[in-house]
Amino acid sequence: MDAHATTAPVSSPDHAHDHPGVGTYVKIGIVLFVLTFMEVAVYELGYNHAGAGFGALLHPVVVPVLMMLSAIKFALVAMFYMHLKQDSKLFSGVFVFPLIIAAVVIFSLILLFAYHYAFQKLIT
Amino acid sequence: MATTAVDHAHSHAAAHGPPSGLWSWITTVDHKRIGILYGATAFVFFLMGGIEALLLRIQLGRPDNTFLSPELYNQLFTMHGTTMIFLAVMPLSAMFFNFFIPLLIGARDVAFPRLNAFSYWVFLLGGLFLNAGFLFGAAPNQGWFGYANLTSNQYSPGLNVDFWMLGLQILGIASLAAGVNFFVTVLNMRAPGMKLMRMPMFVWMSFITQVLILLAFPVITVALILLMFNRFFGTHFFVPTGGGDPLLWQHLFWIFGHPEVYILILPSFGIVSEILPVFSRKPLFGYAAMVFSGSFIAFLGFGVWSHHMFATGMGPIADTVFSLSTMLIAIPTGVKIFNWIGTIWGGSVQLRTPMYFALGFIAMFIMGGLSGVMHASPPADLQQTDTYFVVAHFHYVLFGGSIFALTGGAYYWWPKMFGRMLDETLGKVHFWLMLIGFNLTFFPMHIVGLLGMPRRVYTYPAGLGFEAYNQVETAGAFLLLLAFSVFIVNVLKTWRKPADAPADPWNGATLEWSIPSPPQEFNFGEVPTVHSRDPLWEEKRERGGQLPEPARVSGAGIHMPNPSFWPVLAACGVTAVFISLMMLPKLGPIGVVAAVLLLFVSVFNWAFEPA
Amino acid sequence: MSHDTAHALEHDTSTGLDNRKLAIWTFIGSECLFFASLISTYLVYRGKSLVGPFPHEAWTSPAGRHFDPILEIKLVTVGTALLLFSSLFVVIGLNGAQRGNRGQLLAGLGATIVCGIFFVGMQVYEFTHFVHEGLKLQTNLFGASFFTLTGFHGTHVTIGVIWLSTVFILALRGKLPPKKALNLEMAALYWHFVDVVWIVIFPVVYLMK
Numbered sequence: 001m002d003a004h005a006t007t008a009p010v011s012s013p014d015h016a017h018d019h020p021g022v023g024t025y026v027k028i029g030i031v032l033f034v035l036t037f038m039e040v041a042v043y044e045l046g047y048n049h050a051g052a053g054f055g056a057l058l059h060p061v062v063v064p065v066l067m068m069l070s071a072i073k074f075a076l077v078a079m080f081y082m083h084l085k086q087d088s089k090l091f092s093g094v095f096v097f098p099l100i101i102a103a104v105v106i107f108s109l110i111l112l113f114a115y116h117y118a119f120q121k122l123i124t
Numbered sequence: 125m126a127t128t129a130v131d132h133a134h135s136h137a138a139a140h141g142p143p144s145g146l147w148s149w150i151t152t153v154d155h156k157r158i159g160i161l162y163g164a165t166a167f168v169f170f171l172m173g174g175i176e177a178l179l180l181r182i183q184l185g186r187p188d189n190t191f192l193s194p195e196l197y198n199q200l201f202t203m204h205g206t207t208m209i210f211l212a213v214m215p216l217s218a219m220f221f222n223f224f225i226p227l228l229i230g231a232r233d234v235a236f237p238r239l240n241a242f243s244y245w246v247f248l249l250g251g252l253f254l255n256a257g258f259l260f261g262a263a264p265n266q267g268w269f270g271y272a273n274l275t276s277n278q279y280s281p282g283l284n285v286d287f288w289m290l291g292l293q294i295l296g297i298a299s300l301a302a303g304v305n306f307f308v309t310v311l312n313m314r315a316p317g318m319k320l321m322r323m324p325m326f327v328w329m330s331f332i333t334q335v336l337i338l339l340a341f342p343v344i345t346v347a348l349i350l351l352m353f354n355r356f357f358g359t360h361f362f363v364p365t366g367g368g369d370p371l372l373w374q375h376l377f378w379i380f381g382h383p384e385v386y387i388l389i390l391p392s393f394g395i396v397s398e399i400l401p402v403f404s405r406k407p408l409f410g411y412a413a414m415v416f417s418g419s420f421i422a423f424l425g426f427g428v429w430s431h432h433m434f435a436t437g438m439g440p441i442a443d444t445v446f447s448l449s450t451m452l453i454a455i456p457t458g459v460k461i462f463n464w465i466g467t468i469w470g471g472s473v474q475l476r477t478p479m480y481f482a483l484g485f486i487a488m489f490i491m492g493g494l495s496g497v498m499h500a501s502p503p504a505d506l507q508q509t510d511t512y513f514v515v516a517h518f519h520y521v522l523f524g525g526s527i528f529a530l531t532g533g534a535y536y537w538w539p540k541m542f543g544r545m546l547d548e549t550l551g552k553v554h555f556w557l558m559l560i561g562f563n564l565t566f567f568p569m570h571i572v573g574l575l576g577m578p579r580r581v582y583t584y585p586a587g588l589g590f591e592a593y594n595q596v597e598t599a600g601a602f603l604l605l606l607a608f609s610v611f612i613v614n615v616l617k618t619w620r621k622p623a624d625a626p627a628d629p630w631n632g633a634t635l636e637w638s639i640p641s642p643p644q645e646f647n648f649g650e651v652p653t654v655h656s657r658d659p660l661w662e663e664k665r666e667r668g669g670q671l672p673e674p675a676r677v678s679g680a681g682i683h684m685p686n687p688s689f690w691p692v693l694a695a696c697g698v699t700a701v702f703i704s705l706m707m708l709p710k711l712g713p714i715g716v717v718a719a720v721l722l723l724f725v726s727v728f729n730w731a732f733e734p735a
Numbered sequence: 736m737s738h739d740t741a742h743a744l745e746h747d748t749s750t751g752l753d754n755r756k757l758a759i760w761t762f763i764g765s766e767c768l769f770f771a772s773l774i775s776t777y778l779v780y781r782g783k784s785l786v787g788p789f790p791h792e793a794w795t796s797p798a799g800r801h802f803d804p805i806l807e808i809k810l811v812t813v814g815t816a817l818l819l820f821s822s823l824f825v826v827i828g829l830n831g832a833q834r835g836n837r838g839q840l841l842a843g844l845g846a847t848i849v850c851g852i853f854f855v856g857m858q859v860y861e862f863t864h865f866v867h868e869g870l871k872l873q874t875n876l877f878g879a880s881f882f883t884l885t886g887f888h889g890t891h892v893t894i895g896v897i898w899l900s901t902v903f904i905l906a907l908r909g910k911l912p913p914k915k916a917l918n919l920e921m922a923a924l925y926w927h928f929v930d931v932v933w934i935v936i937f938p939v940v941y942l943m944k
Contacts, residue, residue, distance in 0.1 A: 022827055022839075029823035033816060036937075040812050043942040066938040073819075073934045081826045082927045088752055090311070091760045098764035101339055101426055102771035105379060109775040112430070115439050116371060117783075235754045304761045312748035312757060338765040346772035350883070357872055359879035361776070367785040367876045376772060728901075 019086055028080050032073055039069050142645055143687075151687035153237035154645060158244050159223030160541065165248055166215035172255070173207035174608065176200045178601055181565075185598035187586040197582035198265040199284070203255070205268035206288065209388065210295050211251045213522065216530045217391035218247075221306055221330050223541055227636035227643065228324045230315025230652045235308040237685045238730060239301050245695030246298035253699060254291030257284060264288035267580065269381065270351070272362030272373035277355050283706075286355065290702040293348050296341045297698055303337035306330065315635075317654035321415070324634045324657075325408055328415050329394030332422045336383045336390070339426070344380035347373060356708060371436060378429035386425045388522060390418060392529030393460060396482045399536050400464055402630050403479035404471025407658055410463040417456035424453045434502040435509050443502045450500035457493060461486065476630070477551030481532025484559050488524025492517055495570065510580075513573030519566045531558070531611075536630070543623030543641045550614040557607035564600025568593035627674050633658035640674050646684055649677035690730035697723030759921045763928045770932050773887060774939060777880040784875035788868065791944045805870055806941055807861065814857040815937050818892075821850035822930045825899070825923045832906070832916040840911065844903050844919070847926065851896040858889045881940065888936060891929045898922045 046062035049055035058065065079085040084092045142148075152158060179200055183192040192200065222240065226233055234240050257263035262283040266275050275285045310331045314323070323331075350361040351373070360366020362373045401408045408414065430438060430446040438446075464486055473479070495517035499505045508514055531554075538546050572593040577584060584590050628637040637660055639648060656662045664671060700722055704715035748754060787794030788802040795801050828843025830836075862882065865871075872882045902919050905911050911919060 019830070019833075022830055025823055025826050025830070029820060032819045032823075036812065036815055036819060039938055039942060040808065043808065047944055063943055066942055070934050070938045074931050077819075077822055077927055077931050077934065081822050082924055088750065090750060090752065090757070094757070094760045094764050095767075098339055098767040102767045104426065105343070105768070105771050106775045106778065109375060110778055112375065112438065112442055113369075113372075113779045115442065116369070119437070119439060236758065300765060303765070304758050307761050308754050308757045312750055312752065312754050314749040318749070338761065339768050342765055342769035343772045346769060346776070349887075350776065353872070353879065353883060359873055359883075360876060361780075361879055367783045368780070369783075372776065372779060376776075379772075 019083065020080060024080065028076055032076060035069050035073050039066055042066060042069070148687065150692055151241075151689050153233075153241050153685050153687055153691070155222050155226050155234050155237065155240060156541075156643060156645075158240050159219045159221075161244050162215045162222055162247070163219035163541075165244075165251070166212055166219060169207055169211035169251055170216070171608070173204050173212055174605070176204040176207065178605060180204065181598040181601040183582060184584075184594050186594075187584055187588075187591055189583050192582060194582040195265065198267075198580075199258075199263040201580060202264045202267055202288070203258075206254065206264060206292075208522070209268060209384070210292065211247075211254070213388050213526050213530070214299070215247055217330075217333070217388075217526075218243075218302065220326070220391065220395065220530075220533055220537065221302070224537065224636060225306060225309060225327055225330060226313065227540075227639070227647060228327050228634055229310065229313060229318055230635050230648065230654060231309065231313040232647050232651070232682070233313075233685065234305050235313055236305050238688050238691045238733075239305050241688070242691035242695055243298045243302040243305065245692050246294060246301070246698055249695055249699040250291055250294035250298060253294055253702065254287060257287035260287075262287065264291075269377055270373075271377075272351070272370040273364070275351060275355075275373075276363055278363075285351075286706055289348050289351050289355070290706055293345065293352075294699060294702050296345050296348075299337050300341050303334045303341070306334045307338065310334075315652050315654055321412065322654060322657050324394075325397035325411070325414055326391070326394035329390045329397070329418055332418050333387050333390045336387050336422050336425065340380045340383035340387070343376055347376035347380065350376075352705070356705070371433075374433055374436065375430070378432045379426070381432065382429040383422075383425045385518075385521075386422060388526055390422070392485065392526045392533075393418065395529045395533040395536075396464060396485050397467075398634070399478045399482040399532055400467045401658075402536075402632050403474045403476060403482070404468045405474070405631070406467060406471035407633070407661075408463070409466030409469075410459075411657060413459055414463055417459040420456045421453060424449060424456075428453055431500060431505070434505045447500055447502055451497065454493065454497050454500070461490060461493075474630075477546070477548055477555060478532045478536035478630075480552065480555040481528050481535065484555065485525060485528040485532065488520055488528060488562070492520025492522075492524055495520060508573065510578055511573035512569040512577045512579060515579055516566050516569035516573060519569070523562060523566070528558075537636075539625035539629050540627075540636055540641050540643070542619075543625050544618050544621055545625050545629060546618055547614050550610055550617070554607050554610045554614065557603055557610060561600050561603030561607050564603060565597050566600070568596050572597075628660070628671065631664075631670075633661045635659055638663075638671070638674060640676050644676055644679060646679050646682040649679065688730070688733060690726050690733060694723060694726035694730060697726045753917055755921055756917060756924075759924050763924065766928065766932075770888070770935075773880075773884045774935065777884050777940065780876040780880045784877045786875050788870045788874070788877075790877055790881070790940070800869075802869065805865060805868060807864075808941055810857060810861065811937065811941050814854050815933065817850045817857075818854050818930050818933050821847045821854070822927050824850065825926050829916065829919050829923050832911055832919050833913055835913045837906070837909075840906055840919075841903070844899060844906060848896060848899050848903060851892060851899065851926075855889060855892055855896065858885065858892075862886075884936065885940070888929070888932055891932070895922070895926045895929050899926060 042058055042062055042065050045055040046058035046065075047055075050059040078095065084095065149157065149161070152161075179192060180197065183189050183197060222234075225231075254264070260283055264270075264287050265284045266280060266288065270285065270288060274280060275289075310323070310327060314320075350359070353359040354361050354363060360368040362368050362370045364370070397408055397414060427449045428446055430442060431450045434443060434446075468483075495513065499508055499514070499517060535546055535551055538544070572590050575589055575593075577588070577590050577593075584594075623642065625641045627639060627641050629641075630637070635648075635652060635654070636643075638652065652659065660671070697719060700719035701716060704711060704719040707715055750757070787796065788805040790806045791804045793801065793803055824843045824846040826843075828840050828845075828847060831839025831841075831843055865878075870878045870881075872878055899922050902911065902922050905918065
């Protein structure tokens with residue numbers, strides 16, 4: 001948590017710690033663009049060229065690879081553009097805790113309905 | 125959006141007493157006034173919910189009764205449940221959040237006073253919207269949980285479900301706004317020295333409640349949106365003929381619904397944790413354990429929702445997982461109960477009215493918790509679900525729990541809010557009538573439920589052995605009517621007295637008792653510095669006795685936020701959006717556009733208001 | 736306005752963090768659950784539509800009409816890139832606001848708004864194209880869950896564009912000095928969140944078969 005005392009007025013937004021400069025932002029932007037390109041490439045190769053070569057390798061792992069790439073993009077925007085890396089850890093907590101609950105909700109529903117649909121198929 | 129301002133007009137008001145008149149109440153941003161608005165409104169809705177219940181009990185007092193038609197019965201039990209949950213218990217808790225969180229943490233107001241006012245007006249308009257269905261002979265009738273596919277156009281072609289669906293959406297906005305407000309307030313507005321682990325337990329429990337609101341309400345928001353799209357735009361989200369699954373509604377609803385019941389009970393846990401120490405003259409036992417158990421209950425509360433769905437055939441793995449998590453959540457709850465007992469144990473117990481209700485809470489909540497743990501076993505639950513056994517369970521925790529605690533809180537904090545003590549004798553009569561009436565009404569439901577009486581039935585045939593129990597339950601309900609009448613008499617009788625109650629009638633431990641009753645607009649003449657969990661007891665120990673009655677100070681130089689009309693107008697804008705959605709067939713999209721514009725204009729003016 | 740003198744008081748908080756910044760993060764946390772519910776609905780109903788058109792497969796209707804897979808990856812990839820760049824532009828604009836560089840602020844913020852408008856434009860085009868091709872909200876579960884999920888996301892983007900435009904006008908009028916940069920920071924955080932939600936939606940909807 002931020003170490004500021006309760007009565008210390010801050011005349012500019014609280015970030016006194018070193019914020020990245022425009023150069024860093026641009027570099028991150030380029031990385032984000034490249035990651036997006038990779039995502040589309042994984043999709044193209046893994047699904048539309050799954051016959052041989054790289055596409056065949058990718059085909060069974062398209063979903064996990066996509067999830068990983070998008071998770072990296074998510075983290076980069078959150079940590080650098082939204083300044084979570086430099087700011088008070090309280091902001092990270094306020095963001096990450098709901099994300100955990102959200103993940104629990106999404107995964108639980110996927111699992112519950114996978115069983116549900118499988119069972120329905122079994123009995124019909 | 126500034127929260128403070130230099131304001132000459134306001135220093136003027138501080139010197140001349142609080143503003144009066146209807147307009148001052150409509151434009152107030154004072155958390156104490158907003159608290160009173162919540163309380164008064166919620167109490168009226170509570171009485172409406174109670175009358176709905178009495179009508180149900182009259183109908184069920186005899187087999188094959190014709191007092192209520194089945195259709196009207198469905199509307200009444202739906203509105204009873206919806207009203208009690210969303211328009212009574214939650215806003216009664218909100219009354220205490222509003223009035224007392226700033227006082228308990230040593231603040232002058234909440235973080236966002238205008239947002240606070242907005243929350244109240246949205247709540248009021250949402251409650252009116254929900255009840256407007258009665259005016260059209262189409263009050264909601266699908267149960268408070270609105271299961272699909274009963275709520276589809278095919279099976280509910282009228283306006284009933286629309287009033288429920290849109291009304292709840294409006295109320296959700298009020299709760300979310302307040303959730304943000306109190307979350308920030310508790311983290312950011314504490315007096316110097318008030319570390320998180322020194323906060324009064326009511327503040328902790330309320331804080332955790334806000335976290336639950338912030339995480340749970342968006343889920344029901346989506347569920348209601350999907351339902352609305354089904355009903356208004358012909359999608360098939362829960363409709364099997366279109367490939368949809370009614371079970372998705374149940375999951376989404378209960379992912380909200382289970383945290384919701386913790387939202388209903390945690391503030392009451394907090395109130396009891398305030399009352400017991402004061403009336404045992406002993407600090408709360410196991411403060412840290414109380415904080416951690418409350419947090420654990422909230423976190424785990426997101427992992428138990430399908431225990432409401434044991435009868436839907438989820439399969440053995442899901443059943444087991446949710447059964448285990450539900451049993452697990454009984455542990456931190458048990459920790460709290462033992463800590464409450466530990467607080468009283470060895471203390472110098474003062475049997476005054478607030479203490480009666482707190483003690484009653486512990487006993488009734490234990491009973492409700494026991495029946496709840498029985499539900500945690502899927503095989504047992506298969507017999508209990510959809511019977512009156514469940515009705516008994518949740519009334520023991522919500523009435524025996526929340527209502528007892530909220531009533532105790534009312535007696536406890538009444539002098540601080542209104543400057544008058546409630547009558548002790550009438551208070552005790554209220555308590556005993558309520559305790560006996562409550563148990564007469566709800567205990568037999570355990571038995572008649574296990575005998576097989578289903579829920580949500582408008583009547584039952586003679587000869588099944590249900591009659592005697594139902595008669596006792598109906599008699600108990602009337603005793604409850606008497607109990608609340610005694611309370612109303614108490615309020616009216618003591619209202620006539622002058623507002624001269626002492627600042628600290630109970631020998632309290634926390635900051636609200638250090639300022640006059642009722643408090644001045646700015647709460648504290650000087651913001652206190654806090655050194656312990658029981659700051660007032662610490663101060664009294666240092667001074668070797670009672671503190672002198674605090675004087676009313678001038679408040680000159682203290683900047684309080686201006687009143688504002690934009691929150692009211694924005695609340696009207698929100699409601700207008702939902703009314704226009706309801707009237708899409710008649711008005712078309714232009715109505716929605718107009719309402720959205722009204723909302724935008726209000727929000728823009730609010731944002732740029734020279735507060 | 737007498738905000739300036741009151742300004743120092745606003746930061747007199749227990750955590751040292753500004754109330755409004757904490758409020759925006761809290762709101763964003765809550766919105767995670769809103770989009771999680773919509774995404775869950777989309778995922779639960781994936782592959783469950785009874786009739787086409789489908790997102791990734793061709794379909795022939797009982798009446799004999801042929802439908803190609805309806806999603807257009809290339810167009811949406813451009814939109815995705817635009818949204819990502821808009822996050823870059825807004826944080827450059829914020830950097831300008833914090834350092835008092837008015838040119839950088841206006842350029843960054845302006846570019847963000849343009850990207851945002853183009854993204855919404857792409858979505859509007861996509862939606863009208865789908866409807867034209869025979870996929871409406873009511874057509875099947877894909878239509879329902881797709882339009883609802885991306886529609887609510889698009890609504891959030893639109894609100895973000897309006898918010899950023901308001902801040903842009905303030906900046907034009909010289910009312911966004913460094914000590915008021917928080918006004919932009921709040922809008923930027925909201926904007927980044929909207930971008931981050933799209934980072935999840937893009938692969939889930941468009942790239943997974």
